[in-house]
Amino acid sequence: MKVYFDNAATTPVRSEVIQSITQSMYSTYGNPSSTHAYGRSAKSALETARKSIAKQMNCAPxxxxxxxxxxESDNMILRCAVKDLNLKTIISSKIEHHAVLHTLDELEDNGVKVEYLALDKYGSPKLDDLKRLLQKDDSIKLVSLMHVNNEIGNLLDLDQVGELCKAHGAFFHTDAVQGVGHFSFDLKSQPIDFLTAAAHKFHGPKGIGFAYIKKNSGMNSFIVGGPQERGLRAGTESLHNIVGMQKAIEIAYEKLEEERQFILDLKKYFIEKLKGLFPEVHFNGLSESLEKSTYTLVNVALPIDSSKAALLSFHMDLKGIACSKGSACQSGSVADSHVLSVLQRPEDVKKLPSLRFSFSSFNTKAEVDYVTKTLSEF
Structure with missing residues (x-):
């Protein structure tokens, strides 16, 4: 049996999306910047996709x-914020995606002040500390915190953080790569200045995504060249992928409640099975929660003999199961991922191998049965 439980890494592309991509490649192959009929047709498809995506996010096209x-979206927003908005300070956390963390490292090397707020033992930001950092001085600040943590699934209260930023005159950026297509957004009313998304996380194609940049934000070009994307991101647009992303996000929100409940039931079933087989199982972060973490993933530290821990992910792969290591196993010892390393976990738990299992509507309870049985037999 083959089981794909690594949907937080990427998702299978829906058949309807593949059809829309193929159709676009056949029929709308003009350059959207060209003025002839082929170009105008491509430009029309491009702007139709933009309007459709904006409608799903409730923002202006x-x-x-x-x-x-x-x-790219994270890099664009963070680097342009520093370049164009007279930004002096960025506030973030140590458990952001490396697209944010490594960008912040470079910006810090170039003189930007980077502050990392305190987290609670589950990895959630302490808002009192965020408030303290926002009040620290009068410099122009940007807060960059992810909506859904890609390893442990913790959910950020976007409205609460956004209002706090707004009250202190700070910009708010959220990496919503794990959230878009799985949670509803209302960007006209939510206090969010910048947001990032990627199509392959909601059953769309790889290599395409979008940045939400609030109008009149003052952002200028990130990639220079032609006038595409309002001059912010030069280069001929990948129209077939954009059309594919349009179809993927339309289906995601059309089926949101139905698929959310289905996947949530899978997560609950998976947790129950794990607890039955491993009474001492530990759930990393808030991933066990059905309210405070995303419904799409679970990250677990499994009570498995340390002498076999290094072989666990290899064993799962041999059994046809795709999942992710929540930590890297080397020489019989477990070295935490950058996310797990900051969690305040018991010492005995830190020694256990961690795995991330992430689900989609393409998965089944029979697959959960097979995966948990395979774990129990290891």
């Missing part, structure tokens, strides 16, 4: 900037 995905 001109606030959607097409990029190659989450990493």
């Amino acid at each position: 001109q606030e959607i900037i097409f990029t190659s995905g989450g990493t």
Whole structure:
């Protein structure tokens, strides 16, 4: 049996999305910047996609900037914020995606002040500490905190953080790569200045995503060249991928409640099975919670003999199961991922192998049975 439980890494592309991509490649192959009929047809498809995505996010079409995905979008927003908004301080956390953390490292090397707020023992930001950092001085600040943690699934209260930023005159950026397509957004009313998304996290194609940049934010070009994407991101747009992303996000929100409940039931079933087989199982972060973490993933530290821990992910792969290591096993010892390393976990738990299992509507309870049985037999 083959089981794909690594949907937080990427998701299978829906058949309807593949059809829309193929159709676009056949019929709308003009350059959207060309003025002839082929170009006008491509431009029309491009702007139709932009309007559709903006409708799903409830924002203005001109606030959607097409990029190659989450990493580029994070880089664009953070680097342009420093370049164009007279930004002096960025506040973030140590458990952000490396697209944010490594960008912050470079910005810090170039003189930007980077502050990391305190987290509670589960890895959630302490808002009192965020308030303290926002009040620290009068410099222009940006807060960058992810909506859904990609390893442990913790959910951020976007409205609460956004209002806090707004009250202190700070910009708010959220990496919502794990959230878009799985949670509803209302960007006209939510206090969010910048947001990033990637199509391959919601059953769309890889290599395409978007940045939400609130109008009149003052952002200027990130990639220079042609006038594409309001001059912010030069280069001929990947129209077939954009059309594919449009179809993927339309289906994601059309089926949101139905698929959310289905996947949530899978997560609950998976947790129950794990607890039955491993009474001493430990759930990393808030991933066991059905309210405070995303419904799409679970990150667990398994009570498995340390002498076999290094072989666990290899064993799962041999059994046809795709999941992710929550930590790296080397020489019989467990070295935590950058996310797990900051969690205040018991010492005995830190020695256990951790795995992340992430689900989609393409998965089944029979697959959960097979995966948990395989774990119990290891």
